[in-house]
Amino acid sequence: MAAGSALAAACVLALTALPANAGQPAPDSAAGSPTAAELPAGMLDAMQRDLGLSKGQVTERLAAEAEAADVEEALAEQLGASFGGAWVSGADAQLTVATTDAAEVGAIEARGAVAKVVDHSLSDLKSLQKTLDSAGVERDAAVRSVDVRHNAVTVRTSDTAAAERIVEKAGVDPSAVRTVKSAEAPRTYYDLVGGDAYYINNTSRCSIGFSVTKGSQQGFVTAGHCGRPGASTTGYNQVAQGTFQGSTFPGNDYAWVATNSNWTATPYVNGGAVRVSGSQQAAVGSTVCRSGSTTGWHCGTIQQHNTSVTYPEGTINGVTRTSVCAEPGDSGGSFISGSQAQGMTSGGSGNCSSGGTTYYQPVNPALSVYGLSLTTG
Numbered sequence: 001m002a003a004g005s006a007l008a009a010a011c012v013l014a015l016t017a018l019p020a021n022a023g024q025p026a027p028d029s030a031a032g033s034p035t036a037a038e039l040p041a042g043m044l045d046a047m048q049r050d051l052g053l054s055k056g057q058v059t060e061r062l063a064a065e066a067e068a069a070d071v072e073e074a075l076a077e078q079l080g081a082s083f084g085g086a087w088v089s090g091a092d093a094q095l096t097v098a099t100t101d102a103a104e105v106g107a108i109e110a111r112g113a114v115a116k117v118v119d120h121s122l123s124d125l126k127s128l129q130k131t132l133d134s135a136g137v138e139r140d141a142a143v144r145s146v147d148v149r150h151n152a153v154t155v156r157t158s159d160t161a162a163a164e165r166i167v168e169k170a171g172v173d174p175s176a177v178r179t180v181k182s183a184e185a186p187r188t189y190y191d192l193v194g195g196d197a198y199y200i201n202n203t204s205r206c207s208i209g210f211s212v213t214k215g216s217q218q219g220f221v222t223a224g225h226c227g228r229p230g231a232s233t234t235g236y237n238q239v240a241q242g243t244f245q246g247s248t249f250p251g252n253d254y255a256w257v258a259t260n261s262n263w264t265a266t267p268y269v270n271g272g273a274v275r276v277s278g279s280q281q282a283a284v285g286s287t288v289c290r291s292g293s294t295t296g297w298h299c300g301t302i303q304q305h306n307t308s309v310t311y312p313e314g315t316i317n318g319v320t321r322t323s324v325c326a327e328p329g330d331s332g333g334s335f336i337s338g339s340q341a342q343g344m345t346s347g348g349s350g351n352c353s354s355g356g357t358t359y360y361q362p363v364n365p366a367l368s369v370y371g372l373s374l375t376t377g
Helices: 041-051 055-082 102-110 122-134 160-170 363-370
Strands: 083-089 094-099 114-117 143-147 152-157 177-181 198-200 204-206 210-214 217-222 232-234 240-248 254-259 287-292 296-311 314-322 334-337 340-351 355-362
Touching (some): 041 055, 041 287, 055 102, 055 287, 102 114, 122 143, 122 160, 122 314, 160 177, 210 363, 254 363, 287 340, 355 363
Parallel strands (some): 152 177
Antiparallel strands (some): 083 094, 143 152, 143 296, 198 232, 210 217, 232 240, 240 254, 287 334, 296 314, 334 340
8 A cells, every 4th residue: 555544554573683582492382382481571461461360370371272272173173064163261261162963062071172052063154154245245244254152153233234234135044143233444554654664665664474484485474455466575674675476455464575585584573572383273262462563562362263354445354353452553463372373463443542353364374375384493
């Protein structure tokens, strides 16, 4: 987008040099969950402030959520077509796993999870959401998501009649659609502000999400609305950096930039304070934190995966809705749960004074589409 836009971008990960602690041992637990002592002070403070946790509870919760992610992944494969989704809840991050087959309750409980028998499988809900998306979206029903807690597709709208029109037009079962009255007006975060930034075509500026490689080629993933294929980038220091190789927006909101030999990919976020060790998707209800140059570290929880959002520029699909706040200047930055990369800030509504909702583009689809490997060491 052009310079001077009211939308904002933030640089979260600069690739010019290894961070000061790069030669020191980094957190790398088997479960992929750092302890509170291993978190950067800003992130730890944000988790305690935003989630109301003590330092000890932060460690316990991260460990429980990492274990829940492993169990969810295993049960999703085991249950197959009957899997109805999963989420964590409570201070102890208790995992609940939904199934359409009552005969699977024992298998779920054997893994330490709470079982819930539901009417719709996760794959059916995803299919229903795609049908709603393809029916044509009205601006007043801008957010649609697979809501595993309610075993429905939730439509957030300022006009319930708009949601009803979408359901009728799509011809889907209205009992599987949940309408929530909402004043959300999602927009992308993009502006010429930020700390560690990169510049697109020497005009606009955006954020680096996570370092990646493609074979021997180094680079980074970022938000798709930051630039188009062929656009050139320079670093925060105005040194020539790279070129956009792929970009999708709207539809999705991801892109990747191949960098030149002046830049080195590292597994760090926010100046090396957090080391990324993987990209396992965290369960609904899990803690997630975001770092951006405008508002710093802020944390919240994952509310829904598989969300469709209609911005003024168009609709994006498959983003994740969170309770984390963000403001113009935070766009494109890293969302991380424990040490697991989750995605790149896309857009949202509200602010960090009164609270807000932010959506991130999951990182794994970007890695898959472009054949990239996340830099983790």
